[in-house]
Amino acid sequence: MPTDPDLEALLADARAALPTLVEIRRALHRRPEVGLDLPETQAAVVADLRGLGLDCELGRGLSSVVARIDGTGDGAADGPTILLRADMDGLPVQEDTGLPFASTAAGTMHACGHDCHVTMLLGAIRLLLARRDRLHGRVLLMFQPGEEGYHGAKLMLEEGLLEGAGPGPAPSQAFAIHIGTRYPTGTINLRPGAMLAANDTLRIVVRGRGGHASTPHLAVDPIPVAAEIVIALQTMVGRRVDVFDPAVVTIAHVVAGTTTNIIPEEALLEGTIRTVSERARVEVIAMIPGLVHAIAAAHGASAEVSIVPGYPVTMNDQAMAEVVTTLATGLIGADAVHTLADPIMGAEDFSYILQRVPGAFAFLGARPADEDPATAPQNHSNRVVFDEDAMPVGMALYAAMALRALAPR
Numbered sequence: 124m125p126t127d128p129d130l131e132a133l134l135a136d137a138r139a140a141l142p143t144l145v146e147i148r149r150a151l152h153r154r155p156e157v158g159l160d161l162p163e164t165q166a167a168v169v170a171d172l173r174g175l176g177l178d179c180e181l182g183r184g185l186s187s188v189v190a191r192i193d194g195t196g197d198g199a200a201d202g203p204t205i206l207l208r209a210d211m212d213g214l215p216v217q218e219d220t221g222l223p224f225a226s227t228a229a230g231t232m233h234a235c236g237h238d239c240h241v242t243m244l245l246g247a248i249r250l251l252l253a254r255r256d257r258l259h260g261r262v263l264l265m266f267q268p269g270e271e272g273y274h275g276a277k278l279m280l281e282e283g284l285l286e287g288a289g290p291g292p293a294p295s296q297a298f299a300i301h302i303g304t305r306y307p308t309g310t311i312n313l314r315p316g317a318m319l320a321a322n323d324t325l326r327i328v329v330r331g332r333g334g335h336a337s338t339p340h341l342a343v344d345p346i347p348v349a350a351e352i353v354i355a356l357q358t359m360v361g362r363r364v365d366v367f368d369p370a371v372v373t374i375a376h377v378v379a380g381t382t383t384n385i386i387p388e389e390a391l392l393e394g395t396i397r398t399v400s401e402r403a404r405v406e407v408i409a410m411i412p413g414l415v416h417a418i419a420a421a422h423g424a425s426a427e428v429s430i431v432p433g434y435p436v437t438m439n440d441q442a443m444a445e446v447v448t449t450l451a452t453g454l455i456g457a458d459a460v461h462t463l464a465d466p467i468m469g470a471e472d473f474s475y476i477l478q479r480v481p482g483a484f485a486f487l488g489a490r491p492a493d494e495d496p497a498t499a500p501q502n503h504s505n506r507v508v509f510d511e512d513a514m515p516v517g518m519a520l521y522a523a524m525a526l527r528a529l530a531p532r
Contacts, residue, residue, distance in 0.1 A: 130453040133522050136250055137515035144246045144518070145511050147171065149224040151238035155213030155231045159185040159269040159278070164211045164241070168266050171245055175252060177264075180287065186211075187279050188266040191289060192251055194258025194529055202260025205528040206285075206294040206480060207521050208473060209244035210237045210270035219505045235502045236302035236489065236509050241266065243300060243487075243514050247521035254522075260529040263294055269472075274434075276472040285479060296443060297482030298524045299473045300517045304499050306461070306488030308510040311451040311520065313485040314463040315444040319437035320397040321404050322470035323430055325372070327352065327415055331424040333388040342386040346379050348422045349390035352415055353377075359414055360407075370407045371397040371468055399436055399466045437474040443483040450523045451485075455516055485520075489513040 147167075154163050165186040169179050172190050180189040193199060218225045218232040226232045233239075244264065251262060265284065269275025285293045306312050329349045334342025356372045364370045372394065379390035396411075398404040412428045419426035451460045473484050489509040490499050500506040 129526070130450070130519070130523060133250055133519040134454050134515060136253070137246060137518040140246055140249060140518070141511070141515055144242050144514060147245060148238050148242035148511065148514070151241060152224050152233050153227050155226050155228055155233045155238070157213055157215055157231055157271070159273050159275060161186040161211055161268045164268070168211070168241060168245070172248070175248060177248070182279065182282055184282065185275060185278050186268045187275070187282070189284060189287065190264040192248065192255065192258065192262040192264070194260055195255045196257055196259035196529070197531065199259050199261070200291065202291070202529060203296070204261050204263055204292055204294045205525050206263040206265055206297040206476065206482070207244060207247065207525065208265040208267060208276075208297065208299040208476065209240040210267045210275070211241050212237055212268050212271050212273070212275070214271055214503060216503070216505050220508050222508065232505065234504060234507055235271065237270065239302045239489070239509055239511075239514060239517070240300065243517035244521060246514065246518035247525070250518060250522040251525055254526065257526055258529045259531050261289075261291055262525045262529070274472055274475075276475040280475055280479065294480050296528050297476050297480040298443070298447070298521070299484050300487050300520065301471070301484065302487045302489045302509055302513065302517065303502050304490040304494070304507055304509065305501060306486060307490055308488055308492060308513045309455060309516045310459045310461060310488035311447070311455065311485050311516070312461045312463055312488060313439060313444055313447060313483060314466070315439050315441045317399040317436050317466040318439045318484050319471045319474070320399050320466060320468045321401075321436045322433035323396040323404070323408060324433060325374075325394045325396055325411065326429045326431070327392040328427040329390045329392070329419055329424055330426065331386075331388060334386045336384040336386055339386060343423050344386045345388070345390040345424055348419055348424045349377065349379065349392055352392065352418050352426075355414055355418055356411070359410055363410060364403065364407060368400050368403045370403050371395075372407065396430070397468045397470070401436060404436070434470040434472045435474040435478060437471045437484055438477055439483045440477070440481040443481055446527060447483045447485050447520070447524065450527060451520055454519055454523065487513055487517045
């Protein structure tokens with residue numbers, strides 16, 4: 124494991140490189156792209172990697188980029204592999220920050236900080252190339268599109284991400300960082316076990332019989348049936364789900380009717396299911412159809428229920444979470460490293476990687492010092508601003524994780 128002076132040098136070098144990296148980040152921020160097809164972002168990453176002397180493998184069905192750093196330390200050819208990941212996609216949000224480098228792509232913004240993730244990993248690569256003789260193995264670099272609901276990590280796995288690492292073993296460790304304004308700038312925040320929730324999408328169509336609003340007894344009104352289903356789902360969570368293995372079911376989209384004097388034939392309910400264990404996930408998904416069908420039938424209506432699987436629970440390996448905590452403490456001090464008491468109910472497709480490779484996922488705080496924690500715009504907000512001074516911590520921590528994983532045994 125790197126000694127404290129090594130960690131201090133990593134952070135100092137990262138801070139020295141920040142002006143160059145900030146320009147990269149701002150260029151990415153100006154031109155965000157959404158989904159799996161990110162041609163401009165991919166081209167920018169490839170140009171930087173090739174400028175550093177690294178070969179790139181491009182995705183076939185998505186704009187992914189995979190590269191590797193082969194160490195030159197003793198026994199590197201037979202040494203282990205660590206995977207470091209940065210996601211690259213933006214969000215369909217119109218930016219309203221007023222920044223001089225704000226998005227120039229109408230209706231699209233890097234509102235979740237993925238431009239910072241790419242920049243931090245590119246910065247870490249610079250730190251590692253300067254220390255290549257201390258890498259007794261290889262670093263697999265994963266630049267991923269489609270994190271925001273498009274299952275990009277899963278698609279990269281299907282295209283052979285882990286098997287295509289070249290000579291040497293597949294990754295035995297994996298690590299990713301996510302920037303966020305929920306936490307103060309430069310802090311590292313994580314927990315062992317469930318880090319983020321699974322997210323599954325719920326869609327319910329209630330079908331009744333349309334009619335005139337003045338004679339509801341001659342129709343089967345789907346709207347009160349739908350309302351009863353919404354309330355029943357909340358009762359179900361409160362009364363049938365173990366409070367120590369929590370779940371969230373939120374109906375966030377309701378559509379029914381066209382005007383004031385017509386009872387519609389259908390009502391649509393859509394929402395999300397969040398769980399932090401596979402057991403609770405399976406149980407909640409199994410409960411919902413029976414509840415919905417019974418309520419609809421009691422009112423002479425019918426219902427169609429569909430649940431689209433989303434990302435699995437993001438599970439941090441206990442030992443890897445401890446390594447992150449130790450290295451982060453050496454980098455920035457114990458006061459800036461926080462073990463989260465509870466999982467976060469957001470979801471992450473790095474979960475697919477962690478199903479295959481022991482690893483960890485950590486949040487890097489980037490809330491500007493002058494922002495009130497209670498009102499600071501959060502990730503996914505059209506007004507969110509990430510403090511770029513946090514990025515050297517992310518660069519150094521990526522590099523420290525690789526140096527630790529590939530230290531001589």
